[in-house]
Amino acid sequence: MADRRPKLLFDALGAITAARSFIANLSFEAYAANLLVRSAVERRYRPASHAGRPVARMGSHEITSVPRKIANSAGSTDAAT
16 A cells, blocks of 8 residues: 555645635735635645644654655655755
8 A cells, every 4th residue: 555645745735835825915804704715725724634644643764754755746856845
């Protein structure tokens, strides 16, 4: 069975980036008053929360290899990105 943690982290990063873009120019009051934006942010939060569970069980020796695994799962040939 393939290790899905790098893919989960990659998906979580994309979800967090999208959610942040939805609220970038909003005050908290504007966010709280906008059901559409709140729903979109909450929907994007789910992949990030799902990724946290298996990552929380990782040992410190595994965490150092995560950036390289994420880059590889994204199709990057440069492991440093």
